Amino acid sequence: MRKRYSRSGQWVLDGVDLTLEPGMTTVIVAGNGIGKSTLLRIVAGASMPTGGRVTDRPRTIGYVPERAPAAIRMTARQYLAHIGRMRGLSSAETGARTNELAERLRLVPGPDVPIAALSKGNGQKVAVIQALLKRPELLVVDEPATGLDAPARAELAALMTEAEQDGAQILLSAHESAVPTGRLYRLTDGKLVPESLRGMRISLRPARPGLRAADLAAEILLEEPGRVVVRTEDADTFLLRALADGWSLVEAVS
Template sequence: MKLAGVGRRYGLRKHWVLRGVDLSLPERSLVRVQGVNGSGKSTLLRLIAGIDAPSAGRISGRPPSAYVPERFPAAMPLTALGYLTHMGRVHGLRRDAAAGEAREWLERFGADAYARTPLAELSKGSSQKVVVAQALLARPRLLVLDEAWTGLDQNARTVLDRSVAERVAEGGTVVFVDHDPARLAGSPDVTYRVEGAAVREVAEHVPPGHGGVPATGPRVRIEAEGPPGVALPPELPGSPRTEQTSDGATVLTAPAPYSDALLRGLLAGHWHIRSVAVEEIPR
């Protein structure tokens, strides 16, 4: 997906929120967007997701996408299950498949008890689980998240972290904004900053010796052994750092959200998993 000379303003006499934006968003990538409040981050995400049209420039190559807005309009005459089933249909799923996915995601987020509850009666946290679930249930190739973690409990945040890793591991593109600088730290393939109506790439700081492992937050440490003469599968999720043990095993270290996807990649390559541990990186 590409943005070429893209600009956005809300009215011919209004100032440009964004102008001259050139971006390339490749498949299998995690993209973080930073910027101060009011800088245009949400406008950029809405353009990427196709919610808004550019006032100038061109956007091409947008794959099937899903979007989690900063604010969810929950005052709709639908239950949580009804809304998710409807959104599944919008995303192209058949009704029975949409209903099945809706129930599965409500359960994963710990919100299955509210399946029959009208959206207007849900708490902010439960509403956020529903809006995140609607974006994930169709497994979109482009996932756009605007402060999607806000209001979620710790279990739901972990589910979302892992779901983001799964989307990237399966070849998708995920673009996100979050106020917490430690969110998925060390995982993004590229970070952009929105400032002065422009978008520029910035380097994410990773201390020497950590490789692709985040500077803070949990990481997974997997000890595995491959078949004789078989190399590690290419392009493993999470870009793990690797090292060899004295007895010939391989230790892989990656951001914890990638644990499930990384294990699947190793098992698909017929590697034997000796041990799995999640640890916090010392500060």
């Protein structure tokens, strides 16, 4: 899948290939402005990719965006009643689940005040409640740590574990400072690199055109055009062998 926001703009996502599994949490880690929200919006169906597509997306999707819409004049309960109707829940089911989740997340002062009058963190709790109102088969949470106090973060973690145990596919984004547990991928240069592949990225010029770095050494974790990723502890051995074979070093970044 690829995504850019204008015809001549940079690719924010440039060849992302990701499979989510039921009952498993997948975490995308990257710094600010790299494209985490872009990827999560596309997976949740809130935005279209420029190229490629999302296949077999489950029917019931819970999506918690990074910033909850704040300017809603309805009360949280009215808004959640509306979401419950759209998801095919009865008013009794919606009411019971609203009360349960509002209590667990400690929504203050409660679901009966206008969303616009809630604090930022409590507005975020309403965004979490709407995503979990009907048990999601796909749960997408953009930076679960943002804006919530410690007890609410812990409760959200518990709710996500419950969703995982119910067999949901879960996709989260995070910064390095607060990485939840799960299968980790780093988003870098528009691509996903499994976290187990973290190490030294080494750009090389081959000794002769057409040579592949993978033929040089067994230590390579990932080969991309013009560069490889090797474990940091293997970097010296790999580089010495490459230089001895006549390759040139262009750049090495850990």
